[in-house]
Every structure is written in C-alpha cells, then in structure tokens.
Amino acid sequence: MEPIKSFQDLAAHLKNGPRRKMAVANATDEHSVEAVMRAVSEGIVEAYLTGDEQKVRAITAKFPESPYVHYVNVADPKEATDKAVSMVRNGECDILMKGLVNTDVILRSVLNKETGIHTPGNVLSYIASLTAPAYHKMVFFGDPAVIPDPTKEQRIMIIKYAIKTAQAFGVKQPKIALVHATEVPGPKIRYMNDYVEIKEMAKNGEFGDVILDGPMDIFLALDKERGAIKHIDTPVLSDSDIVIFPDFDAANVFYKTATTFGNAQMAGLLYGADKPVVLTSRSESTECKFNCICMACVLA
Amino acid sequence: MEPIKSFQDLAAHLKNGPRRKMAVANATDEHSVEAVMRAVSEGIVEAYLTGDEQKVRAITAKFPESPYVHYVNVADPKEATDKAVSMVRNGECDILMKGLVNTDVILRSVLNKETGIHTPGNVLSYIASLTAPAYHKMVFFGDPAVIPDPTKEQRIMIIKYAIKTAQAFGVKQPKIALVHATEVPGPKIRYMNDYVEIKEMAKNGEFGDVILDGPMDIFLALDKERGAIKHIDTPVLSDSDIVIFPDFDAANVFYKTATTFGNAQMAGLLYGADKPVVLTSRSESTECKFNCICMACVLA
Numbered sequence: 001m002e003p004i005k006s007f008q009d010l011a012a013h014l015k016n017g018p019r020r021k022m023a024v025a026n027a028t029d030e031h032s033v034e035a036v037m038r039a040v041s042e043g044i045v046e047a048y049l050t051g052d053e054q055k056v057r058a059i060t061a062k063f064p065e066s067p068y069v070h071y072v073n074v075a076d077p078k079e080a081t082d083k084a085v086s087m088v089r090n091g092e093c094d095i096l097m098k099g100l101v102n103t104d105v106i107l108r109s110v111l112n113k114e115t116g117i118h119t120p121g122n123v124l125s126y127i128a129s130l131t132a133p134a135y136h137k138m139v140f141f142g143d144p145a146v147i148p149d150p151t152k153e154q155r156i157m158i159i160k161y162a163i164k165t166a167q168a169f170g171v172k173q174p175k176i177a178l179v180h181a182t183e184v185p186g187p188k189i190r191y192m193n194d195y196v197e198i199k200e201m202a203k204n205g206e207f208g209d210v211i212l213d214g215p216m217d218i219f220l221a222l223d224k225e226r227g228a229i230k231h232i233d234t235p236v237l238s239d240s241d242i243v244i245f246p247d248f249d250a251a252n253v254f255y256k257t258a259t260t261f262g263n264a265q266m267a268g269l270l271y272g273a274d275k276p277v278v279l280t281s282r283s284e285s286t287e288c289k290f291n292c293i294c295m296a297c298v299l300a
Numbered sequence: 301m302e303p304i305k306s307f308q309d310l311a312a313h314l315k316n317g318p319r320r321k322m323a324v325a326n327a328t329d330e331h332s333v334e335a336v337m338r339a340v341s342e343g344i345v346e347a348y349l350t351g352d353e354q355k356v357r358a359i360t361a362k363f364p365e366s367p368y369v370h371y372v373n374v375a376d377p378k379e380a381t382d383k384a385v386s387m388v389r390n391g392e393c394d395i396l397m398k399g400l401v402n403t404d405v406i407l408r409s410v411l412n413k414e415t416g417i418h419t420p421g422n423v424l425s426y427i428a429s430l431t432a433p434a435y436h437k438m439v440f441f442g443d444p445a446v447i448p449d450p451t452k453e454q455r456i457m458i459i460k461y462a463i464k465t466a467q468a469f470g471v472k473q474p475k476i477a478l479v480h481a482t483e484v485p486g487p488k489i490r491y492m493n494d495y496v497e498i499k500e501m502a503k504n505g506e507f508g509d510v511i512l513d514g515p516m517d518i519f520l521a522l523d524k525e526r527g528a529i530k531h532i533d534t535p536v537l538s539d540s541d542i543v544i545f546p547d548f549d550a551a552n553v554f555y556k557t558a559t560t561f562g563n564a565q566m567a568g569l570l571y572g573a574d575k576p577v578v579l580t581s582r583s584e585s586t587e588c589k590f591n592c593i594c595m596a597c598v599l600a
Contacts (some may be wrong), residue, residue, distance in 0.1 A: 014341050042427065134561045199324070218552075218556035220562065223556070245553070249480065249545070250549040252518075253554050254491070256519050257518055260518060260519065261557070
C-alpha cells in the first residue's frame with residue numbers, strides 16, 4: 001500500500017474496501033448527518049442513526065434513500081447515545097460517532113464500566129491528521145484536545161496511537177518529531193526528561209520500526225527551507241510524519257494556525273476506547289466531519 | 301498616526317524620522333551586517349559596528365561608503381560585545397544588536413550589574429510582531445523564546461510589553477486575546493487562575509486603554525470565518541492585535557507554523573533591558589533581521 005497523502009486519497013482508498021458499520025449517537029444535527037450521508041453515498045459506511053427518528057429523517061430526507069442507512073428510534077439524547085454505544089459494544093458496529101450530544105454525556109457512556117466500550121487503564125487521547133498546501137504529505141499529531149499536560153505514560157500512548165494511525169495510512173517507517181521551542185534540550189523544561197526516556201525507548205525498538213528524534217522546533221520538523229539552515233543531521237529533518245507536542249495548547253495552536261494561516265485540512269479521532277470514536281465539535285464543517293469518518297474507517 | 305500594518309509600512313514610517321543610533325556587538329556575521337547596512341542605506345539607523353575591523357570591513361566593503369557607519373575595532377568577540385553594551389549604557393547608542401556572539405555571552409554583558417544595561421527586577425522577555433497574507437493587520441505576541449513557563453508576574457509583564465509595542469505601532473486601543481485550547485476555562489489548567497486575575501486587572505484599567513478577553517483559541521482570536529461560528533460576543537473576536545500564549549512552546553509553534561504554512565513574516569525583540577535589544581538567531585534571514593532592527597527603532 002502506498003501512503004495516503006490527502007483526504008481525497010483517503011476517501012478513494014476506502015471506496016475499494018468493505019463498508020464499515022457506524023453507530024451515530026443522537027444523529028439530529030445537520031453537519032454530522034450530512035457527513036454520514038456523504039460517507040454512505042460514497043460506499044464507505046453503513047450507518048445506524050440513533051435518535052428521534054422523525055428529527056433524523058427531517059435531515060436525511062434531502063438525500064437519496066439507501067439500504068445502508070438504518071434508523072434506531074430513541075427519542076431521548078442520552079438514551080440514544082447509550083444505544084449507539086451498546087451497538088458498538090455488542091459488535092453490531094465498528095465505529096462510534098457523536099451527533100447532537102454533549103461531549104461529557106457521550107464520554108460517560110463510553111466509559112461506563114458495565115455498558116461502555118472502554119477497557120480500564122487505557123489512556124483516552126486525541127490524534128489528528130492534517131494536510132496543507134505547504135507540506136508534501138500527511139502530518140499526524142497529538143494531542144490537541146483531550147490531555148492538557150500529558151504524563152510520561154500518556155505521552156508514550158499518544159506516540160503509540162499516532163504510530164498506529166500513520167501505519168494505517170500506509171506509512172511504513174514513520175518519522176517522529178518531539179516538538180519543543182528549540183533543538184536544545186533545556187534543563188528546566190518540565191517534559192524534557194520524558195523526551196530523553198522516550199528517545200531511549202525508540203532506540204531500543206519499543207515503538208517498532210520508526211525513526212524518532214527531538215527535541216526540535218516546527219522549522220526542523222516540517223519546513224524544508226528553514227529546516228536546512230541549521231545543518232542538523234537527522235532523517236526526521238523537514239520530513240516528519242508524526243509531530244508530538246509538549247501539551248494540548250501547543251498542539252491546538254498548531255492545527256488552528258495551520259488552518260487559519262495555511263488552508264490546512266484536519267481530521268481527528270478519540271483514541272483509547274475499544275473502537276474508534278468520531279468526536280468532533282459542533283462547529284466543525286461537514287467536510288471536516290466527513291474526513292473524520294474516513295479516518296475512523298481506516299482504523300476500524 | 302495610522303496603525304502600521306506591514307513591515308513595508310514600518311520601514312516607510314521610519315524613513316521620515318530621525319536615524320536611531322545602534323551598537324552592533326561583534327558585527328562579523330554576514331546576515332546581521334547586511335541587515336544593518338540596508339537600514340543605514342534606507343536612512344533608518346546610524347550604526348556602530350564593534351568587532352575586528354578587518355573582518356567587519358570584509359562584509360561592509362560590498363556596500364557604498366556611508367558617514368553613518370562607524371567602526372569600533374575590538375578584536376575579541378566578548379570585549380566587542382561589552383563595548384557595544386557600554387555604548388548603549390553611556391547613551392551614545394539607543395539600540396543594542398547581537399552580531400556573531402552567543403546569546404548567553406551577550407545576555408551576561410547586558411545583565412552585568414556594574415557595566416550592563418538592565419535594571420534589577422525588570423523581567424526579560426521576548427515580544428514579536430507578525431504579518432501574514434491571511435490576516436488583516438499586525439499581530440503582536442509573546443513570549444516565543446525567553447520564558448518557558450511564565451509566572452503570573454511575568455505574564456503581566458509580557459502583556460505590558462506587547463501593549464507598549466502595539467501602541468508604538470499606532471494601535472490606539474489594542475485588542476488582546478489570552479490563548480488557550482478552547483474558550484472554556486478548564487479548572488485543571490495551570491495558568492487559568494492567572495488569566496482570571498489578568499482579566500480582572502484589565503477591567504480595573506490596570507493595562508490602560510485596552511480590550512482584553514479570553515481564554516479563547518486561535519480561531520476565535522484570529523480567524524474571521526471560523527471565529528464567527530461560535531457566536532461569542534467579544535470585540536476581540538477575529539480581530540486581535542495581541543495574542544498572549546500560555547507558554548513559549550505554544551507561542552513558538554504559532555509563529556513557526558504561520559511562517560511555514562502561511563508565509564508569515566516575523567520580527568522580535570528582547571524586552572526588559574533599559575533599551576531595545578535585537579537578538580535574532582544566527583539562522584534568521586537578512587530580511588527578518590532588518591525587520592527586527594525596524595521594530596527596535598520604533599520602540600527606541
């Protein structure tokens with residue numbers, strides 16, 4: 001498999017595979033349902049839409065009928081969410097997607113010890129993929145949303161999730177940059193010991209077939225022209241597949257700045273549940289939600 | 301004065317003013333000297349170049365002779381640096397600029413209690429200005445370089461330096477965004493108490509005539525299209541003059557991502573010494589160093 005380099009490539013790749021079964025929790029918001037219907041019409045998913053059936057149908061009505069859209073009539077948003085989660089838990093579906101429900105409600109349902117889809121101890125985090133005109137391939141990064149200030153253990157899991165993602169996108173030997181403001185490992189930086197230990201782990205093969213280096217800044221990790229100036233000898237230089245940020249503020253600033261200033265496109269998923277969870281914010285576009293669904297399909 | 305909206309505007313604005321006197325510490329690197337000579341030829345500065353005169357002249361030789369370039373022959377880089385600092389200390393010059401000398405060497409000279417140019421207690425920090433095709437005016441921000449994880453007192457000084465800068469650029473009532481990953485002030489975020497107190501200070505007029513709001517993300521602070529989606533009612537929305545980042549990683553990721561992905565231009569200065577200090581990294585372009593000199597001139 002050639003690496004997938006754009007969201008267009010990604011959708012094209014998925015059309016050739018089997019449809020993934022996806023449960024949508026309270027599918028009564030327009031952008032989410034539009035994104036789902038597009039994924040259905042492109043042959044990518046088979047959708048189970050929980051929620052008040054009348055409200056759901058009011059949105060799906062403008063799309064052609066499809067045998068791959070199923071309505072699961074549960075009027076109450078919380079119950080609709082629990083139903084979607086249970087469909088993933090019992091194996092009917094491979095992917096969970098958030099509809100019109102607050103993030104804390106769906107997370108509580110995912111994490112419920114009796115009825116949820118989370119194995120105790122597994123780290124919940126968020127990994128995203130990004131493309132932009134200025135970069136020659138996809139960038140995978142974490143965590144811009146869930147863990148404000150990762151512990152070493154959480155940092156290691158973020159890296160493992162990102163590696164798994166890059167590999168699912170066809171990157172055979174992911175190049176990983178540990179991001180910091182400079183390439184000099186300052187002694188007073190709170191996460192620098194983690195970086196040192198993580199580099200040691202990578203050397204010992206604990207992340208599999210990857211190349212991991214750092215600390216380095218965004219220029220060294222992602223900028224061909226400016227990365228070259230410092231003559232730093234690492235295969236990751238200006239060619240990273242994965243960038244790992246010190247905390248969620250830096251990761252969040254990264255993709256929002258790339259989007260606002262550089263026309264980047266982004267998709268992301270919640271990791272650490274037993275199956276991929278599409279958990280986008282209400283303000284995301286249909287396009288972004290569609291890309292998230294595709295990302296979930298390649299990982300399901 | 302109309303606000304200065306680009307580095308072109310800035311240079312044009314300075315041509316009409318008096319030349320600023322600038323001491324360059326060990327002026328033996330090409331990019332720095334080229335930037336200085338450009339500022340001389342555009343009528344912006346009068347330069348005092350310390351360092352081994354032969355080496356300095358080897359670089360200046362390709363430029364026309366100018367009565368506004370002075371050679372201060374001191375062969376040793378550290379002594380040349382001390383000489384440049386002393387010229388600022390005794391009032392001969394208004395601006396200090398780093399040439400071919402390590403940052404720690406020039407900082408030690410600046411901070412020297414007997415011979416330096418730093419008033420004890422003053423917070424050293426770095427404030428930068430940025431323009432990009434995607435944004436309609438200059439953005440001032442801090443601190444991408446000097447203070448890894450600001451205390452509340454340091455955060456307040458970063459804001460004050462940024463306000464002073466925006467005002468020097470002609471922004472009458474700067475709009476200030478306190479950046480966080482979301483607009484929700486999470487309780488476990490280490491700097492959130494600072495943000496709450498700083499907002500209170502702004503309300504009480506302690507920063508003068510400014511509008512300060514937050515926490516908000518980069519979309520809310522700087523993105524017209526995506527900022528509008530969330531219907532948040534603040535004059536800062538999508539129109540910030542100043543963005544204050546939680547720490548230097550987020551600030552550093554901001555300008556490097558805007559540069560790499562969005563063709564941004566950046567200039568910055570060291571604040572907290574008695575006079576502006578141009579302190580760029582060796583890898584910065586002549587263009588960037590020239591913009592930094594201009595930024596120093598408008599603040600001198």
